[in-house]
Every structure is written in C-alpha cells, then in structure tokens.
Amino acid sequence: MQDTTTPATPPHRGRLALAALATATLLGGCTGLDTRTGSGPALEQATLPAYVSGERYYYDNGRTERVSSTSGDRVIWKDDRGIRLTRSRNPVYPELERKAKSSHTERRVDGIDNGELWPLAGGRSTDFVSDKTRTDKRTGLVKSKRRYWICRVDGTETIQVRMGTFDTWRVTCERVHRKKAQKNKLRTWYYAPEVGHYVLTTYGQKYDPKPYRRIELTGIRPPTEALGVDSKARKREYASFQKALEKAATGETVTWKDRESGVVVRTTPTATMQTGDGRYCRTYRQEVSPNPGNRVYPGIACRSDDGRWRIPRG
Incomplete structure (x- = not known):
C-alpha cells in the first residue's frame, strides 16, 4: 500500500483530499520527561493503561477483541470467536485465564508486580515465573508447563x-529456557501512551535468523455503549464514522453528539491511500x-465493495 500522490476520485464517490500522516510534536521543557534512549523520542513515563468496557481492538492477524469488563488490575476480554480471556492491565504479562469451548487454560504468575515495570521508564525491569495448566474439555487431558520470563x-x-x-516505549520480554539458551524466545511490545495500548508486537526465537513475526493494531473503536449511548444512537454514530471517511477532507473533523447521554465523538481522517488492487x-x-x-482512538479503514469503510484484520 502506498500513499496516493494526486487527488483520488473513486468511482461515484466524492473527492478525497490527500495529506501525509502527521508526526506527533514533542514539547520541550516539560517536567517528568524521561531521558532519551539512543535516537528515540523523549516521552513521559507511561502509567498502566485504563481499559474501558466496550472498547473494541482490531489486529492484522484476523483477531478482534472487546473489553467485556474491568475490576482492579484484571481485565476481561472476549474475542470474535467467543473465547473469554482474563489478563492483567499490564499488556506484556501472559494471559491469566482462557476459556474456550474445547479447552480451559489457567496461569499462576509468581512475581507479577506492576510496580517494578510501571510506570514505564528507561531501564526498568521485572522477572516472573508462569505456571500454565491447560485442560482439554473433550478428553480431560491436563498439561502443565512452567516458564521463566524477564521483561x-x-x-x-x-x-x-x-x-x-x-x-x-519498547518493552522486551525474554522467555528463558533453563537448559538450552538457543530456545530462548523474545517478544517485544511497542506501547504508545497516547493510545493506551501497544500498536505493534513482534516475537520469535532469540537466536533464530528467521524474521520475527509481527502483529499490528489496525484500529480501536470507542466504548459508546458503556458511556450510555443506546443502540439506535450507536447506529447514528457509526453512520457519522462512515460519513467522515467517505466525504471529509484530510484533517477535517466530523463531530457527532448524542443529546440523551451528552457523548461526543469526533472523527478526523489523517491520510488517504490506495492499495495495489485499487x-x-x-x-x-477518533x-x-x-x-x-x-x-x-486511531485506526485505518478500507472501503469494501459495498461502499462501507471497514477496519482491516489482515
């Protein structure tokens, strides 16, 4: 996919203005800034994310996850396959529980302490042990594994x-193999404070020359239901989202407001691109x-054959 360099006029659609993606401006002289690491940007220390019930996260590996509920340090997610996931608010820790139709997986984590790693700042680290137990509901077979991690x-x-x-902030977690170092695995999380979530994660074996696998976040939709917006109003908000992507110029903001709840959603297209298939x-x-x-709530959406703009999952 490449940025278009001339104004694009899709068939039977309004003209879409084009502009390059804006790079975030860093303010100098702010208090609480962490020192730069190498050529990286100066960022304030990042606190634990505050996930909100109803937020929906889309990834390019085909996965969609919705925040079902939150309680203290625990966040309950449900994915598009109906699997129920329990995680820490700290996204770099492994899943604590996974409930699927055919299996049930639980993890007991010793040494989990968000105070060691968060707020994120250069040089902070933590280590923990994860005991995983997976039960096959069809056969009753139980398998257990212990993993050692350093983040x-x-x-x-x-x-x-x-x-x-x-x-x-770049956070790297290494799964340490107690006997064979060549089996150590690395997973790196790129956590964007303004998004309150990671925008990219890569993983693979530490000493394997093969390229690491990547999973990108492709979009987040805001939690309008949890804010008191009813089903009819949510349909109008979605129509406003579609209108902004279809008709608004790059940098132009389309504002939608629900009179009953007072919730306001602002959508601003930031760039237009055309894929190889047109x-x-x-x-x-947002x-x-x-x-x-x-x-x-950032994202990318592509126009499908029926004229709808959808967040890609692949």
Missing part, C-alpha cells in the same frame, strides 16, 4: 504502522468525550 524497558522508538506513526484506505483518529480511558 525490561529498552527505551523509546517512533514506530510506523498502517494506521499511523506513534511514539512508543481499494481506497484512510487512516483516522476522540470521545467524556474520555474515561484518556486516550485517542
């Missing part, structure tokens, strides 16, 4: 993914008020 904050890095460019895609940012998660 550290490597520094900061500006990351470009399909939905935009983000300043991130499809049009647009990156965007802001919601009130904003309990204190985050922006």
Whole structure:
C-alpha cells in the first residue's frame, strides 16, 4: 500500500483530499520527561493503561477483541470467536485465564508486580515465573508447563504502522529456557501512551535468523455503549464514522453528539491511500468525550465493495 500522490476520485464517490500522516510534536521543557534512549523520542513515563468496557481492538492477524469488563488490575476480554480471556492491565504479562469451548487454560504468575515495570521508564525491569495448566474439555487431558520470563524497558522508538506513526516505549520480554539458551524466545511490545495500548508486537526465537513475526493494531473503536449511548444512537454514530471517511477532507473533523447521554465523538481522517488492487484506505483518529480511558482512538479503514469503510484484520 502506498500513499496516493494526486487527488483520488473513486468511482461515484466524492473527492478525497490527500495529506501525509502527521508526526506527533514533542514539547520541550516539560517536567517528568524521561531521558532519551539512543535516537528515540523523549516521552513521559507511561502509567498502566485504563481499559474501558466496550472498547473494541482490531489486529492484522484476523483477531478482534472487546473489553467485556474491568475490576482492579484484571481485565476481561472476549474475542470474535467467543473465547473469554482474563489478563492483567499490564499488556506484556501472559494471559491469566482462557476459556474456550474445547479447552480451559489457567496461569499462576509468581512475581507479577506492576510496580517494578510501571510506570514505564528507561531501564526498568521485572522477572516472573508462569505456571500454565491447560485442560482439554473433550478428553480431560491436563498439561502443565512452567516458564521463566524477564521483561525490561529498552527505551523509546517512533514506530510506523498502517494506521499511523506513534511514539512508543519498547518493552522486551525474554522467555528463558533453563537448559538450552538457543530456545530462548523474545517478544517485544511497542506501547504508545497516547493510545493506551501497544500498536505493534513482534516475537520469535532469540537466536533464530528467521524474521520475527509481527502483529499490528489496525484500529480501536470507542466504548459508546458503556458511556450510555443506546443502540439506535450507536447506529447514528457509526453512520457519522462512515460519513467522515467517505466525504471529509484530510484533517477535517466530523463531530457527532448524542443529546440523551451528552457523548461526543469526533472523527478526523489523517491520510488517504490506495492499495495495489485499487481499494481506497484512510487512516483516522477518533476522540470521545467524556474520555474515561484518556486516550485517542486511531485506526485505518478500507472501503469494501459495498461502499462501507471497514477496519482491516489482515
């Protein structure tokens, strides 16, 4: 996919203005800034994310996850396959529980302490032991594994993914094999404070020359239901989202407000692109008020054959 360099006029559609993606401006002289690591951007220390019930997260590996509920440090997610997931608010820790139709997986984590790693700052680290138990509901077979992990904050890095460019904290977790170092595995998380979530994660074996696998976040939709917006109003908000991507110029904001709840959603397209097969895609940012998660909701959406703009999952 490449940025278009001339104004695009899709068949039977309004003209889409084009512009390059805006890079976040860093303010100098702010208090609480962590020192730069290498050539990475200067970022404030990042606190634990505040996930909100109803938020929906889309990834390019085909997965969609919705925040079902939150309680203290625990977040309950449900994915598009109906699997129920329990995780820590710290996204770099492994899943604590996974309930699927055919299996039930639980993890007991010794040494889990968000105070060691968060707020994210250069040089912070933690280590923990994970005991995993998986029960096959069909056969009753139980398998157990123990894993040793070391996580550290490597520094900061500006990351470009399909939905935009983000300043991130880079957190690397190494799964240590007690006997064979060549079997050590690495997973790196690129956490964007303005998004309140990671925008990219890579993983693979530490000493394997093969390229690491990547999973990109392709979009987040705001939690309008949890903010008191009823089903009819949510359909109108979705129509406003579609209108913004279809008709608004790059940088132009389309504002939608629900009179009953007072919720306001602002959608701003930030760039327009065309894929090799001729499809049009647009990156965007959404802001919601009130904003309990204190985050922006970015994403990329592509126009499908039926004229709808959808967040890609592949």
